[in-house]
Amino acid sequence: MTFMFFLILTLAHLIADFYLQTEKMVKNKEKHILLHLTHHFITTFFFLVLLYLWSNRMTSMLFHILYPTVAIICFHLLIDILKIKIWNKVAKGPKKNTWEFILFITDQLLHFVSIVLVSSFFSGKSTFHYFYQFILILERSPEVENYLSPMNLAIFIIIMLIIITTVSGNGIRLLLGTLPEHIALFEGKYTFDQVIDNVEMMKRDGKLGIMSEQYNYMLVRKQDLSRGKIIGYLERLIIIILVINDQYTAIAFILTAKSLARFKQMDDREWAEYFLLGTLSSIFLAIVYGIFIRSIIF
Numbered sequence: 001m002t003f004m005f006f007l008i009l010t011l012a013h014l015i016a017d018f019y020l021q022t023e024k025m026v027k028n029k030e031k032h033i034l035l036h037l038t039h040h041f042i043t044t045f046f047f048l049v050l051l052y053l054w055s056n057r058m059t060s061m062l063f064h065i066l067y068p069t070v071a072i073i074c075f076h077l078l079i080d081i082l083k084i085k086i087w088n089k090v091a092k093g094p095k096k097n098t099w100e101f102i103l104f105i106t107d108q109l110l111h112f113v114s115i116v117l118v119s120s121f122f123s124g125k126s127t128f129h130y131f132y133q134f135i136l137i138l139e140r141s142p143e144v145e146n147y148l149s150p151m152n153l154a155i156f157i158i159i160m161l162i163i164i165t166t167v168s169g170n171g172i173r174l175l176l177g178t179l180p181e182h183i184a185l186f187e188g189k190y191t192f193d194q195v196i197d198n199v200e201m202m203k204r205d206g207k208l209g210i211m212s213e214q215y216n217y218m219l220v221r222k223q224d225l226s227r228g229k230i231i232g233y234l235e236r237l238i239i240i241i242l243v244i245n246d247q248y249t250a251i252a253f254i255l256t257a258k259s260l261a262r263f264k265q266m267d268d269r270e271w272a273e274y275f276l277l278g279t280l281s282s283i284f285l286a287i288v289y290g291i292f293i294r295s296i297i298f
Contacts, residue, residue: 239287
């Protein structure tokens with residue numbers, strides 16, 4: 001039950017943070033922090049109620065439902081306030097994108113630590129007990145059956161699916177940085193000529209000189225953003241399946257297929273670097289996830 005308590009709190013956090021939090025709330029967290037905390041409170045409370053009803057070991061609704069929920073919200077409030085204060089100092093700086101990525105990773109790590117602390121306290125187990133459980137699972141100890149029950153496995157798989165898709169997608173997006181709109185998707189390069197009258201450049205014959213400038217633009221279509229996101233999700237899921245089945249060589253076909261689809265755009269150096277960074281980051285995470293899942297389940 002200790003391990004399930006931890007999994008339930010983790011699942012509630014991921015759902016509230018990545019599915020109930022809108023883009024508007026993310027951009028102005030200071031303004032919508034109360035709404036964000038409300039989402040977390042309702043989600044955590046709801047999942048703990050389900051755990052309470054399913055389990056026969058929980059005896060106190062206050063101690064196993066309300067108090068853990070309040071503790072999670074308090075930790076969340078402190079972490080968000082800290083994040084907001086740091087962001088307000090660095091938002092206008094030259095390394096805004098880098099700080100945004102660092103704060104995202106730090107924020108999620110702090111939430112993970114808070115979940116471990118709350119789970120340890122309200123389940124009556126020390127924090128080191130969780131690390132001990134994890135080692136038992138990796139070493140395939142006979143005690144592992146107590147932790148990898150069908151329900152625990154189901155919750156674990158759901159958590160990993162969220163991390164593989166949404167969480168990783170957000171992390172990769174922040175790693176790449178917010179690209180300017182004119183190079184965001186590279187759907188095609190278009191050149192426009194603008195004719196500018198230059199009064200200062202007078203020719204000797206008295207006629208007005210004319211100077212021509214060229215501007216390059218990249219067309220951006222919002223619907224392609226979601227399409228690229230789905231491709232990233234499927235890419236990581238396929239690679240994880242390949243890793244679990246020890247088919248590492250087949251991963252090269254995925255990279256080849258993506259390269260062929262964007263073959264003409266590879267001539268653009270900025271696009272090529274963007275493409276390689278995003279693809280290699282996605283593949284690296286998928287391989288790590290695949291090894292982790294295989295070591296836990298199989």
